[in-house]
Amino acid sequence: MAKQQADNITMASGGTYSLATRGAKDVIDRATPRVLKAIEGLGIPADRARFTMADMGCADGGTSLEMVSAVIEAVQRAAPGVQSTVVYADQPHNDFNALVQIAHGLGPFESWSRRFDNAWPLVSGSSFYLQAVPDTSLDFAFSATAMHWLSEKPCEIESHVHMVGASAEEHAVFSARAEADWLTILQHRLRELKPGGRAVFVNFCRDAAGHYLGNTGGVNMFDTLRDIWHEFVADGVINSEELARMTLPQYYRTVEEFAQPFDAGLLPGMRLESIETAQVVCPYAAQFQADADLETFASGLIGTIRSWNQSVFLGALDGSRSLDERHAIIEDYYEAYRVRVLDDPTGHGMDYVHAYMTVVKDS
Amino acid sequence: MAKQQADNITMASGGTYSLATRGAKDVIDRATPRVLKAIEGLGIPADRARFTMADMGCADGGTSLEMVSAVIEAVQRAAPGVQSTVVYADQPHNDFNALVQIAHGLGPFESWSRRFDNAWPLVSGSSFYLQAVPDTSLDFAFSATAMHWLSEKPCEIESHVHMVGASAEEHAVFSARAEADWLTILQHRLRELKPGGRAVFVNFCRDAAGHYLGNTGGVNMFDTLRDIWHEFVADGVINSEELARMTLPQYYRTVEEFAQPFDAGLLPGMRLESIETAQVVCPYAAQFQADADLETFASGLIGTIRSWNQSVFLGALDGSRSLDERHAIIEDYYEAYRVRVLDDPTGHGMDYVHAYMTVVKDS
Incomplete structure (x- = not known):
């Protein structure tokens, strides 16, 4: 082995x-x-x-x-x-x-x-x-x-x-x-x-069309993930070293x-x-098309997105921050994504x- | 299967x-x-x-x-x-x-x-x-x-x-x-x-001699475990239904x-x-014989005893008690055993x- x-x-x-x-x-x-x-x-x-x-x-x-x-x-x-x-x-x-x-x-x-x-x-x-x-x-x-x-x-x-x-x-x-x-x-x-x-x-x-997870013609999920962290840097919530580690x-x-x-x-x-x-x-986007339940869509979509990336983002935050602070930043981050979806769900999803x-x- | x-x-x-x-x-x-x-x-x-x-x-x-x-x-x-x-x-x-x-x-x-x-x-x-x-x-x-x-x-x-x-x-x-x-x-x-x-x-x-875990000629560990629960009943800490379930x-x-x-x-x-x-x-009793460190002996012995029975005893406590109360009783129980060992270590051990x-x- x-x-x-x-x-x-x-x-x-x-x-x-x-x-x-x-x-x-x-x-x-x-x-x-x-x-x-x-x-x-x-x-x-x-x-x-x-x-x-x-x-x-x-x-x-x-x-x-x-x-x-x-x-x-x-x-x-x-x-x-x-x-x-x-x-x-x-x-x-x-x-x-x-x-x-x-x-x-x-x-x-x-x-x-x-x-x-x-x-x-x-x-x-x-x-x-x-x-x-x-x-x-x-x-x-x-x-x-x-x-x-x-x-x-x-x-x-x-x-x-x-x-x-x-x-x-x-x-x-x-x-x-x-x-x-x-x-x-x-x-x-x-x-x-x-x-x-x-x-x-x-x-x-x-x-062949250049599509990938969360980028199939609508809003690009990965660009959204990037954009929100850039906002967090601009707002002084995280610093640029942390941003670079968000990889x-x-x-x-x-x-x-x-x-x-x-x-x-x-x-x-x-x-x-x-x-x-x-x-x-995306099953959450498909369900939203059927039932127009925006709250459920936004929560379900954010839940499925964060399930595979939050441990990486959490690990990229500076260790000098308290664990509570790091968790709070992560919660704010996904909440910001959720609010974007609530504000305008058009094109959001994770196909x-x-x-x-x-x-x-x-x- | x-x-x-x-x-x-x-x-x-x-x-x-x-x-x-x-x-x-x-x-x-x-x-x-x-x-x-x-x-x-x-x-x-x-x-x-x-x-x-x-x-x-x-x-x-x-x-x-x-x-x-x-x-x-x-x-x-x-x-x-x-x-x-x-x-x-x-x-x-x-x-x-x-x-x-x-x-x-x-x-x-x-x-x-x-x-x-x-x-x-x-x-x-x-x-x-x-x-x-x-x-x-x-x-x-x-x-x-x-x-x-x-x-x-x-x-x-x-x-x-x-x-x-x-x-x-x-x-x-x-x-x-x-x-x-x-x-x-x-x-x-x-x-x-x-x-x-x-x-x-x-x-x-x-x-063949009738010996078993914790009963090899000294204090019988299982009798001690029983005795302390009997004391807890006598003192009104647990009730007799709970005692019966301590099996x-x-x-x-x-x-x-x-x-x-x-x-x-x-x-x-x-x-x-x-x-x-x-x-x-019993490795804890053997070490105590060598170093006469009573505190370490009592803690080590109680640690090894509770590792295999505390989940059973915890589960025997009445579900109407809060989880905190149940945990407190369990802590008091093993502490009572530890105090017995501290009071007189003679014959204690878990061979x-x-x-x-x-x-x-x-x-």
């Missing part, structure tokens, strides 16, 4: 990640036919005794419960006597108490582990930057909405919070880190997969970037079977833009 | 379990030669690719780190190319955040997972009353100081806190539950072990009771290779009395 340590970034804990991220589940639901096709591609014989899959970067595991259930059902249909193991993996600062309870059906969702005999959840504290299980252990690997997190922040993005708004120079640094990280991620999966094994990755991307260690790859290590022959024994990009509409891909290891 | 739910009893959390239970680690250290003999008995060939073990009822995993390390070392010596997996299992309300961090070496202890390439921790939220992994997955199963917890409390023990002080009638009810539970525990392990696999269980017991759902088996399902032919395909009882001295056994599944 490599000794590299995963980062300290955490999703909202206590099972609230899945509650706050209905859209992340919609994305996995959209990927499920692709997943089931990959399972079919495994050609599981009727006398197969064992099946092992992994969900990598699973957070609290709530968003993938139904997908996992569909996989186990398909595998049991192919091989009625099979015993399945599902390895839920995330970095060691993840909320594993929430994950275990959700996997065992003790959380707010129904779990496959209560429905199926002969199927067991296991949990790993190895991030996808590490090998998580022995060589040739996995029939199937899955990951959704996780691999945009880089192994480290390669530089600060001075005048924005995200690489989508980086300068050319900053972009090049982020791009190089993302290229190396993607290769590392795939090399570990190449070792973990059995011969003939398959993986489905559903990753945030920049699509999400993420990279949204293009289809070409996802294909690059395969095209470059860097992964002998593994091929990218198919890749497509697709948009999944998802993902690349859906299937990877196959040679038999 | 059985749908039976594990109980709600929790050990002290946040990694404090292992810190408060130096003695539990001493017990595992004492078992390690037996463990290594069992590993030797597996006859692992030099070309073995995979080794899988489990630590069941592991709490935060801190007490077994060195034992696990010794096992992996022995397995890698036998088969240099082997890749090992260690499944840490405990009931779903265990503190898995502490467990993952300790297993990954991010807690207060050094972990084998940082020392060895080719060895990975996995975590399971299945208690030992459930099958935790697929059939014939495990080369080796281990459990220490855990299987005295019954699957449920079969009745209240009216005038004591533990079965060691139960009436004959209460004892019979506890004994029947313990017999059924022990068989269930072994039947699951029989399925999980590979043919020829081995298990080492280190369980609290009542030995630890535990059973200390005898060697004969551990051997019973094997002797009765209830486990075809599995045999009890060896069993012995042994005492491990461990365990049965150490090796179980073999037929090849």
Whole structure:
């Protein structure tokens, strides 16, 4: 096992990640036919005794419960006597108490582990930057909405919070880190997969139209996140060093970037079977279109946005501020975003833009 | 997977379990030669690719780190190319955040997972009353100081806190539950072990001299625990219904009771290779003998005692009391024990009395 340590970034804990991220589940639901096709591609014989899959970067595991259930059902249909193991993996600062309870059906969702005999959840504290299980252990690997997190922040993005708004120079640094990280991620999966094994990755991307999460034609969410911090600097709430540190260690790859290590022959024994990009509409914006309930829309949207970035922003605030003060700034920040939505909801939302891909290891 | 739910009893959390239970680690250290003999008995060939073990009822995993390390070392010596997996299992309300961090070496202890390439921790939220992994997955199963917890409390023990002080009638009810539970525990392990696999269980017991945890010739710890609650009733601090609920759902088996399902032919395909009882001295009492530091002794002893029973006692207090009041009663209770030790330390301590056994599944 490599000794590299995963980062300290955490999703909202206590099972609230899945509650706050209905859209992340919609994305996995959209990927499920692709997943089931990959399972079919495994050609599981009727006398197969064992099946092992992994969900990598699973957070609290709530968003993938139904997908996992569909996989186990398909595998049991192919091989009625099979015993399945599902390895839920995330970095060691993840909320594993929430994950275990959700996997065992003790959380707010129904779990496959209560429905199926002969199927067991296991949990790993190895991030996808590490090998998580022995060589040739996995029939199937899955990951959704996780691999945009880089192994480290390669530089600060001075005048924005995200690489989508980086300068050319900053972009090049982020791009190089993302290229190396993607290769590392795939090399570990190449070792973990059995011969003939398959993986489905559903990753945030920049699509052919230049769209990405929260930027699909309306108000650009990331520009809004940046603008409010700039206002906070102008108003003297935070200082410019803090602003510079407000850099999400993420990279949204293009289809070409996802294909690059395969095209470059860097992964002998593994091929990218198919890749497509697709948009999944913001569930909060969709509900607002239907019910025109502005308060609910603004609260839901802000809740889903903050669930994945507030730990980064909180960590960027100066340590000389009291923890109470830091929390107060964070609350004011998201409140400012909420007020913008309340003032004029037009174009606000967080549509998802993902690349859906299937990877196959040679038999 | 059985749908039976594990109980709600929790050990002290946040990694404090292992810190408060130096003695539990001493017990595992004492078992390690037996463990290594069992590993030797597996006859692992030099070309073995995979080794899988489990630590069941592991709490935060801190007490077994060195034992696990010794096992992996022995397995890698036998088969240099082997890749090992260690499944840490405990009931779903265990503190898995502490467990993952300790297993990954991010807690207060050094972990084998940082020392060895080719060895990975996995975590399971299945208690030992459930099958935790697929059939014939495990080369080796281990459990220490855990299987005295019954699957449920079969009745209240009216005038004591533990079965060691139960009436004959209460004892019979506890004994029947313990017999059924022990068989269930072994039947699951029989399925999980590979043919020829081995298990080492280190369980609290009542030995041939009638000794058991905290009762090895000096002051009887369990009688002290009872006496203080009786005083609390006499003083009107708690009521008699609460006293009756102060019943630890535990059973200390005898060697004969551990051997019973094997002797009765209830486990075809599995045999009890060896069993012995042994005492491990209370580390706090031993240190007090050496340094005569009474304050440190009293605090250390009370800390280790409360780490495994305070959640039960807290849960026995009436729900109509405020949580603050319940916590205050619990603090007063252990303080009363501490004062007893300070007043006269003679004979106080928590010596461990365990049965150490090796179980073999037929090849």
